[in-house]
Amino acid sequence: MRLFGTDGIRGEVGKYPLTVENILKLAKASSLVLKKKNSISRVVINKDTRLSNYMFEPALASGFISMGINVVLVGPLPTPALTILSKSLRADFSVMITASHNPYTDNGLKFFSSNGIKITPEEERKIEDNFFNYDFDKFKIKQANYGKAIRLKDAIGRYSEALKRSADKDLDYNNLKVVLDCANGASYKVAPEVLFEMGIDLITTGDKPNGTNINFKCGSLFPQKASKLVSKRKSDIGICLDGDGDRVIVIDEKGSVITGEELIYIITNHYLKNKKLKKGSTVVTNEIANYGLDIALKKKGIKLKRVKVGDKFILQEIQKNKYLFGGEPSGHFIFKDDILIGDGMTTAIKILSILLIEGKKLSELRKGIDLFEVLEINQRIDKEKFFQNEQSIYRKLNLLLKNQKLFFNIRPSGTEPLLRVNLQYLRRNIKLTDLKKIENKIRNTISNAC
Structure with a gap:
């Protein structure tokens, strides 16, 4: 077991x-x-x-x-x-x-x-x-x-000093207006302190944990509140962390959420311009990342390596092949030379630096990548029955999906009793009514087996 x-x-x-x-x-x-x-x-x-x-x-x-x-x-x-x-x-x-x-x-x-x-x-x-x-x-x-x-x-002092090493000493962060959402989690104290000490004009939310409000309608899974604050305050960026501070979701100056794939694209572009990456280099992501990223990076001459879901697999691939960085759609990012491994605030500070160096808005920097539509199906399962019927379930789902005009990935959740089916498609290739029929067939196939 x-x-x-x-x-x-x-x-x-x-x-x-x-x-x-x-x-x-x-x-x-x-x-x-x-x-x-x-x-x-x-x-x-x-x-x-x-x-x-x-x-x-x-x-x-x-x-x-x-x-x-x-x-x-x-x-x-x-x-x-x-x-x-x-x-x-x-x-x-x-x-x-x-x-x-x-x-x-x-x-x-x-x-x-x-x-x-x-x-x-x-x-x-x-x-x-x-x-x-x-x-x-x-x-x-x-x-x-x-x-x-x-x-x-x-x-907290040892950690905050390590965080501040992510900042560029030659940049002036004083003119940046930032909204920070700490998810009422582990970053609630240290993250605002570090950004304040960097001179940033800061508004913080999700910084009053009471033991029961961690991740509750806030943070990286619920960026809506931070998005509204960014728009209302006319901030340059919103930063949303999760409960344990290892992932980050970013919001542009218009209040729109930047996906993990878009962040990978923005960072890759910046590194190409500044010769930290060269054409032919490889960036790492996971197996459910949007296939629009593959197309966008290919146009830049960058290869994309996919691994299993989980930041530890991103790290293993980076260490094994000495790649510069990698990231997941969920907001986990790992950089080869970082002191802190897989840190949400470290990634956020890198994005702040990119904004200042590029001299552009986030909404401009995200241009150049067209993402596929995504349907994420999370079907609850009985784990024992699933493992008994696992091969049969995969076989039936593969038969159902292999001739459709879409990309798909099937995997059990490692943290919840769910079987996750990720579908990616272009709207011009499939009717929404047909997609709904496919979704129903997927759910029925899983529920009948486990």
């Missing part, structure tokens, strides 16, 4: 596996795998602003302490803060307690290595094996060897 999905462990609080008892057990199980020999035995625990973190943070800490590991508490801070804190604190590993963009009723765990990179699938499987099979009653440790816990007072 699997605990880990595409991005750590995630689920509804109070239901398996997101109970206090299981969080404690997961701390013990992960300790056996991730604790290094002859190290100082240290783990860093970060969190976002969910109410349930008042339970899960001490449960995790207790589990690690009982295994002889010292605990450093640093949250609430964005997930990418662990990139630098894990290294500077010489931690064996680190953990982020978050369900990312999900509502407060969900929570989860993301595990990172001593280098601040997500742990490997093999390490995930070992943790699962320990969780299900190891008899922790037989684990013996002297009381004098229990770990201790401290809260790092300057964690």
Whole structure:
């Protein structure tokens, strides 16, 4: 049985596996795998602003302490803060307690290595094996060897200094008007402070977390409020983060949302102009990115490499082939030489710099890419039945879709009991009535099987 999905462990609080008892057990199980020999035995625990973190943070800490590991508490801070804190604190590993963009009723765990990179699938499987099979009653440790816990007072300062290194020292950010939406999440304090210190004319929303309003009608999934503020205030840009601060959605000066693909296009164009990229170079995205991006980048002489959904796969491809950057439609971006890996605010600061260097509005910079229409079907499934009938479901859906004039991708969600079917098409190639019939057939095929 699997605990880990595409991005750590995630689920509804109070239901398996997101109970206090299981969080404690997961701390013990992960300790056996991730604790290094002859190290100082240290783990860093970060969190976002969910109410349930008042339970899960001490449960995790207790589990690690009982295994002889010292605990450093640093949250609430964005997930990418662990990139630098894990290294500077010489931690064996680190953990982020978050369900990312999900509502407060969900929570989860993301595990990172001593280098601040997500742990490997093999390490995930070992943790699962320990969780299900190891008899922790037989684990013996002297009381004098229990770990201790401290809260790092300057964690936010260390992270904010790393963020500010993303800014260009030769640029004057004082004339930029920005709307920032922190999603009532992990960035609520540090993100406004950093932009203020950069001299930006700033209005902030989603910066008053109460434990239950994280991602609620705000942030990267709900940019409407920030969009209205941008238009009303005549701002240059809107920046919308998610609950754990690792993704960003940007709004142009007209109040229109810039898609992840459009941001990839804008950044690529800028890097070509400034010779950070040359023709023939490769940019990385995921398998559900809009195919309009392929066409737009091909015209610029840039190749597009697609990988599985998940920022860890973008990172792996960049590290393996030394590509400059990559991104996902959801707003995850990774740059090869960044101190902070996959950080929403780092990406936002890069976009602010591009605005100043190019001397153009975002609405102008996004021109040149024509996106396909997208229909995203998320059908709820019974996971056990799905895995029993998985091959049959894929076969039937492939037969249904392969002769249609559209691109498609089928994948189970790694965080929710959903089967996701992504359809992309040009309006001139398919009637909307036919598309609706296809959608109904897809839903019926899935629901009849699971």
